[in-house]
Amino acid sequence: MNSRQKNRIKDRAFKYLGIFSTSIGLILLTVFIGSIIKDGIGRIDWDFLTNLPSRKAEKAGILTALAGSVWLLVMTAIVSIPLGVAAAIHLEEYSRKTRWSSFLEINITNLAGVPSVIYGILGLQIFVRTMRFGGSLLAGAFTLALLILPIIIVTTREAIKAVPSSIKEASYGLGATKWQTIRHQVLPAAGGSIATGIILALSRAIGETAPVIIIGALAYVAFVPQSPTDEFTVLPIQIFNWVSRPDHAFVVNAAAGIIVLLAVTFMMNGIAVYLRHRWQNKVNW
Amino acid sequence: MKNYGFSIVVLVVVAMIGCQSGDSSVEGGLSGTINIDGSSTVFPVTEAVAEEFRSEAPDVRVTIGISGTGGGFKKFSRGETVISDASRPIKESEAKACREKNISYVELTVAYDGLAVVVNPQNDWALSLTTEELKKIWEPEAQGTIVKWNQVRETFPDEKLTLLGPGTASGTFDYFTKAIVGKSGSSRGDYMPSEDDHVLVQGVAGDKYALGFFGLAYFQENADKLKLVGVDAGSGPVKPSMETVKSGSYAPLSRPIFIYVNSDAATRPEVIEFVEFYLTHAASLVPDVGYIPLPDSEYTEQLTKFRNFVKSVNTTSESE
Amino acid sequence: MMKTKERIIEAGLKFSSLITVLTTLGILWVLLSQSLVFFGEVSIIEFLTSREWTPLFENKHYGILPLLAGTALTTFVAIAVALPLGITIAIYLSEYASAPIRNTFKPLLEILAAVPTVVYGFFALTVVTPFLKGILPELATFNALSAGLVMGVMIIPMVSSLSEDALRAVPNSLREAAYGMGSTRLQTAFRVLVPAASSGIVVSVLLAISRAIGETMIVTIAAGQQPNLTFNPMETVETITAYIVQVSLGDVPHGSIEYRTIFAAGLMLFVLTFILNNISYFVKKRYQQQYE
Numbered sequence: 001m002n003s004r005q006k007n008r009i010k011d012r013a014f015k016y017l018g019i020f021s022t023s024i025g026l027i028l029l030t031v032f033i034g035s036i037i038k039d040g041i042g043r044i045d046w047d048f049l050t051n052l053p054s055r056k057a058e059k060a061g062i063l064t065a066l067a068g069s070v071w072l073l074v075m076t077a078i079v080s081i082p083l084g085v086a087a088a089i090h091l092e093e094y095s096r097k098t099r100w101s102s103f104l105e106i107n108i109t110n111l112a113g114v115p116s117v118i119y120g121i122l123g124l125q126i127f128v129r130t131m132r133f134g135g136s137l138l139a140g141a142f143t144l145a146l147l148i149l150p151i152i153i154v155t156t157r158e159a160i161k162a163v164p165s166s167i168k169e170a171s172y173g174l175g176a177t178k179w180q181t182i183r184h185q186v187l188p189a190a191g192g193s194i195a196t197g198i199i200l201a202l203s204r205a206i207g208e209t210a211p212v213i214i215i216g217a218l219a220y221v222a223f224v225p226q227s228p229t230d231e232f233t234v235l236p237i238q239i240f241n242w243v244s245r246p247d248h249a250f251v252v253n254a255a256a257g258i259i260v261l262l263a264v265t266f267m268m269n270g271i272a273v274y275l276r277h278r279w280q281n282k283v284n285w
Numbered sequence: 286m287k288n289y290g291f292s293i294v295v296l297v298v299v300a301m302i303g304c305q306s307g308d309s310s311v312e313g314g315l316s317g318t319i320n321i322d323g324s325s326t327v328f329p330v331t332e333a334v335a336e337e338f339r340s341e342a343p344d345v346r347v348t349i350g351i352s353g354t355g356g357g358f359k360k361f362s363r364g365e366t367v368i369s370d371a372s373r374p375i376k377e378s379e380a381k382a383c384r385e386k387n388i389s390y391v392e393l394t395v396a397y398d399g400l401a402v403v404v405n406p407q408n409d410w411a412l413s414l415t416t417e418e419l420k421k422i423w424e425p426e427a428q429g430t431i432v433k434w435n436q437v438r439e440t441f442p443d444e445k446l447t448l449l450g451p452g453t454a455s456g457t458f459d460y461f462t463k464a465i466v467g468k469s470g471s472s473r474g475d476y477m478p479s480e481d482d483h484v485l486v487q488g489v490a491g492d493k494y495a496l497g498f499f500g501l502a503y504f505q506e507n508a509d510k511l512k513l514v515g516v517d518a519g520s521g522p523v524k525p526s527m528e529t530v531k532s533g534s535y536a537p538l539s540r541p542i543f544i545y546v547n548s549d550a551a552t553r554p555e556v557i558e559f560v561e562f563y564l565t566h567a568a569s570l571v572p573d574v575g576y577i578p579l580p581d582s583e584y585t586e587q588l589t590k591f592r593n594f595v596k597s598v599n600t601t602s603e604s605e
Numbered sequence: 606m607m608k609t610k611e612r613i614i615e616a617g618l619k620f621s622s623l624i625t626v627l628t629t630l631g632i633l634w635v636l637l638s639q640s641l642v643f644f645g646e647v648s649i650i651e652f653l654t655s656r657e658w659t660p661l662f663e664n665k666h667y668g669i670l671p672l673l674a675g676t677a678l679t680t681f682v683a684i685a686v687a688l689p690l691g692i693t694i695a696i697y698l699s700e701y702a703s704a705p706i707r708n709t710f711k712p713l714l715e716i717l718a719a720v721p722t723v724v725y726g727f728f729a730l731t732v733v734t735p736f737l738k739g740i741l742p743e744l745a746t747f748n749a750l751s752a753g754l755v756m757g758v759m760i761i762p763m764v765s766s767l768s769e770d771a772l773r774a775v776p777n778s779l780r781e782a783a784y785g786m787g788s789t790r791l792q793t794a795f796r797v798l799v800p801a802a803s804s805g806i807v808v809s810v811l812l813a814i815s816r817a818i819g820e821t822m823i824v825t826i827a828a829g830q831q832p833n834l835t836f837n838p839m840e841t842v843e844t845i846t847a848y849i850v851q852v853s854l855g856d857v858p859h860g861s862i863e864y865r866t867i868f869a870a871g872l873m874l875f876v877l878t879f880i881l882n883n884i885s886y887f888v889k890k891r892y893q894q895q896y897e
Contacts, residue, residue, distance in 0.1 A: 004787070011789035018697025021690045022710055025761050029717055032728050055333040055574050086621035094615055095622070106882045108625050109808075113815030113878040114632060115846040117853055118871050122631050135350070146628050153625065154812055155767060158805045162774035177607060179614050193770040200718050200763060207721030210821055210850050213352060219325075220332045220349035222339060231348050236721050241351065243727070244481060245329065246502040246575050251483075258724050265719040273712040324856060354856035355864065376858045425664055452830050453661035454855030462663075471663035477746065477841070478830045480851065484730065488746060 033262065040255025048256060052222045053238070057249030060242070062257055067224040068137075068217070068232035069206060069264060075141035075228060076148070076205050081198060083145065084152030091153070092160045093182060112150035119147045120211030128215050135216020136229045143215050144208060148201035155197025159190035192280035199272045206265055209236040235261040315342040315555040322350035323357025323370030326456060326500075327542045329574035330396055331370055334563045337570065341562060345555045354456055355379075361545060362386060367556055369545040372398070372456035389548045391594035393560070393587045395567055396576040399501035399525040400461060400538040402514040407493045410434070410441050413515035413522030416465060416537070422448070422496070424466045428473035434494065442494075448476035449488045449497035455480065457540075461498060464537040486511065498538075501525050502575025530577040542576070546591065551598035564588045636875060639868035646862055652869065658832035658848075660866045661857070667866065669873050671832035675749065675842035676874070679824055682753025682838055683760060683817040688810060690757075691764025695806075696794045698765070699772040711766060718762040726826030729755040734827065743839055747829030750838040756823050760813040767812070771805025772798055807889050811882070818878060821846040845870045 051061020095101045123143030133139040163186050171181040187194075213219075218233045219241050225232045235257055242254040321331055328351050335347040352360065354371045361369035362382035374392065375383075383390060402419070404411050411434075418437050421427060434441035451457040453470070458478075463469040479485055482503045489495045490510035504511055504525075515522025518536050529535035544563070550556040564587050571578040579587075644652070647667045655668025694714065698707045733751040738744045744751075775798050783793040799806065829841035830851060849867045857863050 007789045007792060011791040014693075014791045015697070015701050018693055018701055021693040022697060022714070025690065025694070025714055025717055025758060025765075026710070028758055029713070029720075031732070032720065032724070035732065036724070052336075053332065054336050055329060055570075083621050083624055086618045087625060088622075090615075090618035090622040094618060102886065104622065104625065106879070106886050107629050109811055109815060109882045109886075110875070110879050111625060111628060111632075112812055113819045113882075114875060115819045115849060115871065116821055117846065117849045118632060118636070121853065122628075122635050125635055126631060149625065149628070151812065153622075154808060158767070158771065158808050159774075161804065162771065164776060177611055179611050193767075193774070196715075196766050196770055199715060200766065203715070203719035207719070207723070209721075209723055210854065213350070214356070214853060216322075216350060216352075218348045219328060219351040220335060220347070222335070223346060236723055237351075239721070240723055241325075241328075243723075244325070244483070246482065246500070246506040248506060258721070261721055262719070265721075266716060269712060269715060269719055273715070277708065325854075351854070353854045355858045356854065359859040373856055376861075378860055379858050382860065425662070452851055452855070454851045454857050456856040458661075459856065468663055470661060474659060474662060474831075479747070480830065480855075481826065484746070 036255050036258050036262075039252060040257075040259050043252050043256035044259060048253075049260070053220050053233075057247055057253055060250070060253055062235065062238055062260060064221050064224055065233050065235045065238040065257070066260060066264070068221075069234045069236075069261070071137055071225050071228075071232065072140050072144065072212075072234055073202065073206050073264075073268065075137055076144045077198075077202055079141055080145035080148055080152060080201065080205075084149050084198075084201075085156050085194065087149070088153045088156035088160060089182060089187075092157050093178065093186070108150045108153050112154065116147055116208055116211045117214065119143055120214030122146070123211065123215045133229070135218070135231050137225055137232050138228050139215050140212055140217060140232065140234075141228070143211055144205045147208070147211065148205050151201040151204065152197050155200070156190070156194045159193030159197065160186055162193065163189045188279070192276045195272055195276035195279065199269055199276075202268060202272075203265055206268070207236055207261070209240050213237060235264070314344055315558055316344040317553060317555040318346040318348065319368065319556055319559055320348055320350075320366045321368040321370060322352050322360050322366045324354040324372040324456065324542070325351040326372040326398065327370035327395070327544065330542070330567070330571055330576060331368075331544070331563075333570040333574055334559075334566060337566060338559055338562050342555065342558065345559065347559065358382075358545075361390070361547065362388060364388060364547070364549070367547055367549050367553075368560070371543045371545055372540075373459055374543065375545060383547075389598065390545045391591060393544050393546065393564065393591060394541045394579060394583070395544055395563065395587075396542050396571045396578060397530050397539045398457075398542055398576055399530040399535060400457065400498050400540060401501045401504040401525050402496070402498045402516060402538070403489050403504055403511045404496050404514055405489055405491075405493045406510065406512045408512055411496070411514055413517055415517040416519070419465045419516070420467075422446070423462070423472055423476075425471055425473055428475050431473075444494045447488075447492050447495040448473075449485045449495060450476050450478055451482070451485070451499060452478045452480040457499070460540045461538070464540075500575065501530070501577070505575065527572070527577055531580055539577070546594070548598045551595040557595060560591055561588065564591065632875070636868050636872040639865050640872045643862065643865040643869045647869075652873075656834050658843075660863050661852075667869075669845075669870060671834040672843060672845045672848055672870060673873070673877075674834050674836065675824075675828065675832065675844040676818060676846070678749040678836065678838055678842055679753045679756060679820075679828055679844055680814065680817040682750060683756035683820075684810075684814055686754055686757025687760045687764050687813055687817075691761045691809070691813070692768055692806065694761070694765040695768035695772060696799070699769045700790050700794050700798070711769065714762045715766055716762075717759060720759070722759070722820065722822035723826070725755050725759055726752075726823040729823060729827035741839060745829070745839060745841045747827065747831070747841040748839050749828050749842045752824045752826075752828035753838060755827065756817055756820055759820075759823070760816050763813040763816060764809050767809035768802070768806045771802035771809070774805070775801045804889070807885070811885055814881075815878065818874070819846060821850055825850050845874050 048061050050063050054060040127133045127139040127142045167185050171185045221233050239254045239257040242250040357369040358379040360366045434446050435443045459469045462472045482499045485497050485499050486507045489497045513524050515524045523529050523535045525535045530539045568578040652667050655666050657666035657668050658671045659666045729751040783797045824844045825847040830843050831841045832843045852867050
């Protein structure tokens with residue numbers, strides 16, 4: 001067998017390895033979620049979705065937690081996406097490659113590794129106490145935004161880096177300014193990958209428990225938030241709370257709560273993926 | 286760009302729709318916000334009270350956090366909360382912090398948490414243990430030395446002793462070590478700790494030679510998988526139950542759990558109403574969440590204590 | 606007119622990037638102010654060299670090594686899972702799979718990153734550990750292996766999605782040149798595309814490592830709460846993050862020396878990841894290539 005045939009076999013083998021690897025992740029995913037769905041799906045009904053928390057497992061519902069999670073997610077997105085993308089654009093396109101910019105780069109990757117609890121403590125000091133937001137959605141959104149900012153910045157930078165400079169040069173050659181080039185050429189070209197980073201970042205934010213508890217998110221609240229300065233609770237806290245109760249019926253509630261949380265996350269992911277798909281199809285070189 | 290805007294609008298609309306559960310305003314009646322935070326152990330009791338209170342005074346917003354007893358006291362000492370849930374009494378450093386901010390408070394006992402010592406159902410030898418034996422098992426010197434059942438009592442089997450218990454940052458650990466070993470935090474380090482009592486249940490249920498301790502409620506929910514050990518504090522073995530904990534005969538492992546109310550309460554009718562509601566309804570609500578109510582006479586005592594506190598705060602402020 | 610608008614925009618962007626510096630300063634301030642008080646009472650030597658961590662017991666030892674070992678062990682297991690699988694998936698999806706397959710599987714995998722960590726934690730404890738106990742009877746109920754494996758699965762999409770984006774961004778001209786010379790997809794992938802996309806791939810791996818080090822809930826629930834200086838993943842350990850959560854949400858009084866230990870531990874983690882990132886940055890700079 002000559003080397004060409006050997007290479008073909010290796011190629012084939014890798015293909016199956018690839019299929020296997022991809023499937024493993026998904027099989028595990030199905031097992032994870034399958035057992036939860038089995039435990040919790042029976043509990044989900046309109047009552048569960050619209051009831052307030054209660055000490056009686058049959059009466060307890062996730063209305064306030066669901067509303068809180070959606071509010072928090074939207075607010076976090078509004079704060080973190082413009083900040084993160086803007087910071088990445090600045091770092092990649094505007095700042096000169098000095099020691100300072102290297103330091104910034106290392107700093108940001110470092111921030112991605114700080115435990116979420118520490119962000120919670122930071123948020124408590126700065127947003128809740130010093131800036132007097134209290135234990136409100138504002139404090140929660142800003143804290144989570146800081147938490148996920150490094151992810152958005154890093155992935156957006158890579159996305160921008162991957163745009164070939166020939167595109168940028170062509171744009172300058174036609175007389176466009178730096179910002180015009182970025183706005184009309186670079187960002188659209190990088191849009192798909194930027195969306196990937198945002199999806200990963202927001203997915204992280206919606207599942208966070210510890211930092212949100214520390215800044216003052218509640219475990220019991222009997223009203224749905226009406227404004228960004230209201231207090232709130234979120235699904236992960238409710239789930240965490242229920243799972244530690246002795247009554248087995250609460251564990252079923254927790255499973256149902258997890259299904260709702262996953263549903264919200266998947267919906268969000270789905271919208272973003274759809275947008276990314278449409279974006280990427282426009283760009284091909 | 287347009288597409289992003291649209292999806293954000295969609296999400297916000299969905300959130301708004303979720304806010305359709307309007308608050309029905311009752312004409313007249315109490316209103317205001319009562320901020321509570323603290324122990325996740327006491328949380329279920331306070332939640333039950335808040336839930337029932339909703340029908341009494343629908344315009345009063347009660348919010349409850351679970352930052353932990355320590356975190357709760359920190360907020361309490363800064364005046365950020367009016368009531369603090371606590372699974373242990375306030376410590377001197379925390380009391381000092383309150384004094385510095387001119388916050389006076391009253392400590393109210395609201396229930397008992399019985400700590401059950403449990404073993405595997407197949408364990409037919411450790412039907413009861415004396416407090417000295419428990420101490421022998423759990424004290425720091427036991428680490429590495431008391432590793433078999435027959436080292437606890439000669440008649441026990443010559444088998445490995447597996448120990449499970451709550452995590453070291455919890456009030457339960459604090460209380461158990463103080464009550465059994467004599468000093469808070471004084472314990473051997475080689476046992477299996479977990480903050481999750483379900484895990485402790487599983488651990489004991491799955492190992493014939495295991496011994497663990499946790500809240501009585503967790504035993505009651507899993508009585509088919511566990512066996513209760515009688516604790517002998519000198520007057521014969523006693524098993525924890527609603528009656529023995531309430532009467533005080535299950536000692537020393539009945540721990541009281543508290544709420545602390547600050548002086549701000551005295552000036553706010555809705556808070557006074559809430560605390561009184563708490564103490565008058567605790568006897569019926571506490572069993573719902575797995576804890577044991579105080580004897581009725583003690584609840585009356587706590588109520589008087591609270592009323593005196595309110596009076597004293599109001600007279601002091603009047604005389605200023 | 607255009608110039609002013611450009612200047613304003615540039616200033617706005619610069620401000621955004623400064624937020625990250627402010628965040629770091631904020632975190633350092635929070636960690637340092639409490640740590641300095643802590644180190645006034647506990648010697649740094651003991652902190653760095655003692656092999657026991659027992660601040661919540663009566664007999665107090667303040668050695669950070671056991672917690673560090675816990676973090677290192679769980680992270681190592683996670684990366685050992687996520688790195689090979691993630692890169693293989695990335696290459697497969699980018700070079701082998703057809704568009705419909707890629708467009709279905711990539712978002713499905715991203716869902717792995719969206720599952721709340723609390724859920725993963727319980728999954729590790731109640732499903733993975735019993736399963737592994739069947740194969741490895743020595744396995745402790747709380748162990749670094751289950752937690753690490755599940756963490757690894759969680760961060761696969763970080764490696765796979767970002768690497769795949771990086772690979773796809775490599776210009777087709779390079780691919781076509783390689784195929785034109787008779788290379789198989791495998792050869793093209795490993796010899797041409799991966800080096801070209803190395804910047805993006807390395808970044809995804811670094812991000813994944815950072816994520817694993819900073820992960821809180823999975824290790825709190827499944828790895829254990831017994832600080833243990835060991836390199837055996839089958840034993841119970843406690844990570845720095847699990848310890849911080851345990852104390853900050855527990856019943857320990859704030860302002861006590863026991864409470865301040867979480868800041869010292871957090872500072873240690875921060876310093877270590879900083880050193881790690883510095884090393885990786887310089888390694889990356891040396892191997893970066895640029896294609897057009």
